[in-house]
Amino acid sequence: MSFDWPFFWHYLFRPSGAYLHGLMLTVVLSVVAQSLGTILGLFAALGRMSRLTPLRLVVRAYIWIMRGTPLLVQIVFIYTGLAAGGIFRFQDISLGFMTIPGNVQAGLLALSLNEAAYMAEIIRAGIASVDHGQTEAAKSLGMTYGQLMRRIVLPQAARFVIPPLGNEFNAMLKNTTLVSVIGVPELLLTTETLTSATFRVFELYSVVALYYLTLTTIWGWVQARIEAKFGQSTAQAEVAPGFGERFFGRAIFGAARSKA
């Protein structure tokens, strides 16, 4: 076995600028795609439970397609496929202080759309687990659908949604590697670039594996903290119901509507 330990330690503890940039891209992609996916998933979940049959069917078809095809195929389809078909070509967007390249937009879109399908099912199950009496009580007080969802049902559904949401984010951290195929220089593609220059595949893939393991471990710790805090507030009703309400009530609908 040939394993160049000094090389390994060097790349593990003194990552290059390009490598750190890849790490940052991985984290940003994960966080943004998970957030967008959760918001889209919420609306998809509501659409899936709508009384309007056409809307329900559209959402079901969407979920069926996104869960039934490989994420890798979706990524290539959205970036390369659409451009090749002459339908849509992602252009770089300049925000002045930074530029968002077209392939990053496409990757982000594919990850979010895919995640939305999974989150839709998770959130739907969460909503279904809230006792129907809660909805009836809210209705009897004159609350509209939006008010009772935002104030009564979703904060309670959050308790059921948060554990699987944590697992989804763990998967998302790793799924971002797939956008390397459309040339997004996240952690994996940066590693590949380095290996083609140094031929140190064993060492560099050990390093990148450890980086992902560190990311998912940190997240696992954060997730445990969130679940402990949230579980406590509902199980023992000691801490205010803060997290669920903040998470759904403010983060998603909040700024616009919950001024009262």
Added chain:
Amino acid sequence: MIAPAQNILSSIGGLPEPANDEVVQAIDVRKNFGRLEVLKGVSLTVRRGEVVVIIGPSGSGKTTFVRCINHLEKIQGGRIFVNGHMIGYREARGRLVEDSGRNIARQRREIGMVFQRFNLFHHKTALGNVIEAPIQVLGMKRNEAVGVGRDLLARVGLASKADAYPAQLSGGQQQRVAIARALAMKPRLMLFDEPTSALDPEMIGEVLEVMRELAREGMTMIVVSHEMGFAREVADRVVMMDDGQILEEGPPAQLFGQPAHKRTQAFLSKIL
């Protein structure tokens, strides 16, 4: 023992003035679940300040009927008016069409409802439950809502429980919070759907006490209940339902003393 409830309605500025003398007017209400006919043409008028207790065997449609009055159930025929407004439907080219969600929500504001299973919001404190709808639905200022809410809780004997979550309260306490929550909307009509059926026997009294006081203060109430003692003492009128219809109605003394129908007699003999 709890402190007796007193002047409950003074916390919401006195008895909300009904617009009409006839608070509820139900005309030939029909309802079916699939093929099963649950209501076969129920007509009932409830006047301002009246307390009507609906009794009847389970499956007679009494709970369904009360749930139709605030449109928690759709109806397939007939009309229901509360304070002169048709509930749940509007007329369009001679036909009845279900009203928009927004309009239905508006109509429900003035109809308070108390459920058998309390249905308090689990993630909110007792006070949080009471102030939620006044703030969200009526746009009341938080300070004001908290003032009214604390006062209401005090008057149903729960001043010290304002910050407790439902899980920390007994059934009787939860149901009293639920009554306070409904009253906070200043309703002109209160519907009670078997409010004591899910309670342990020793807690029934404290809930009935609050309801008795509300009746005394002039609230218009429709109560589905098996509490015959309460009906006898508080009701202006007792309605006996069976098989989706109103079998007979009358003042409690008459209905309990000389029931006209055999089935009423049979039902009362089983329950009294």
